[in-house]
Amino acid sequence: MRRVLLTLSRVAFLLWQALPVPAADGGQTYAWNLPKGFPKPYVPADNPMTAAKVELGRYLFYDTRMSVNGKASCATCHKQELAFTDGRAVGIGATGEAHSRSAMSLVNVAYSATLTWSNPKMRLLEDQAIVPMFGDHPVELGLREGDGFLPMLRSDPKYRQLFATAFPAEKDPTTITNVTKALACFERSIISARSPYDRYHYGGDDSAVSESAKRGEILIFSQQISCFRCHGGFNFSDATISESNPGREVEFHNTGLYNLSGPFSYPPPNLGVYEFTKSGADMGKFKAPTLRNIAVTAPYMHDGSISTIEGVLDHYAAGGRTIDSGVNAGIGHDNPNKDRLIGGFQLSARDRADLIAFLRSLTDEAVLRDTRFANPW
């Protein structure tokens, strides 16, 4: 009987995986199809999810005409096969200008309490989208007010149809505000919940992950390693919110990645929350990103300065990174702002292998290939 029940649960899980988001009601509704254990994401009241807005957002997300020179789109720094990161230490904009920080994954961004690495005030994707579109420092997409972007959208038959369907009540729906709303809806739709870990933890499939990964999960949540204190919950991030708890206070963390002498213990311009509050106590504090799909989102940390998962484990095991020479030399372990939870720990070779096996079990191959999130052009 247990085996039958197990098989039925697996079939149910596979069926859930295969379900498309139905475009009922002319695309004016949206079904999340969330699995057990995943709460409904928070969505701002003035931009409810609809299938039509998600679809418009997907076209915009992959459209290189949304850049100053036609060379970049959102997808340039957020590639689906890399869990919507770009594989670079720092992002490169349309004009070749380098960003100072690493492109964050957009997977499960619907659950992010704050956006970007360290801006405590940036809470809505609709607001965040403006930054890469029109920002100067650095130039990402390089759009300018009054350039040909909106006229291009209005002249394109596909976009005329997409905007009209997404915003049926508006006489002229082709606006920057609606562009950001559609992009936000598309980004919120990118939910990762089909990893081997999910099949094991939520789907009841005991064989979905290795025994090593199971030991790794226990380690992650153990008192000794304590990764869960910043990377806990279903989304493995303490900056996670949902519909029923949208106002969660977010903690940012200085992990002892640097400890420079001089006025700033972290290398400018990446000073963490300090950039926004100018409070010394916020120096070097960044958001704990989700661990989901971490195996495909290298390099790591806010500035991409650690190239491998093994290197990240070394950093935390030492309770902070020591850089022996160069402009960033310093003992991160001693950073005065370091989070008290970053105390260091010892890993045996088996512990290390178990942790990595667990982290790899969080890779959701389905979300990396899901046609709903792929380039429609």
Added chain:
Amino acid sequence: MNRRTAIGILTAFGLFAAFGLAQSESPAPQILTVSGDVPSPLQLKADDLAKMPRETVSVQEEDGTKVQYEGVPLREVLARAGAPLGKELRGRALASYVLAKAHDGYQVVFGLAEMDASFANESILVADKRDGKPLFGYQGPFRLVCPNDKAGARSVRMLETLEIVRLRK
């Protein structure tokens, strides 16, 4: 001794101290031990808990996830071991507490009066099921659930031992 050497020694000591705690990569045992200053120490398995009075509590986690835990009220477990509760919880007995220990060495404390019906009457649960399924992995097979605690830190996962301590006899 230069500063870096000193730091290295201190760090090594810290690592040794951390390593000296219970290692926790293995699953917790399938037995919950109730021990300490009680007349009837217990070794409880899931089958034993299944036969005891059971309750279900709903908890919303910080990320908004809503889950249901099912298990036996902590006061029932302690009463079965003979801990001073009810009419016996007075005078010196009020200086008694429960030390809850996890498989990884984590420990928290509850005063007996916290869960007694005549005092705070908290619905602290020794849970063995989450959303209808037996607890496993880093959660189980047993854990505490403290639905009225604002922080989750006393909701001990991988609960291994409940030790009753009487400070005054």
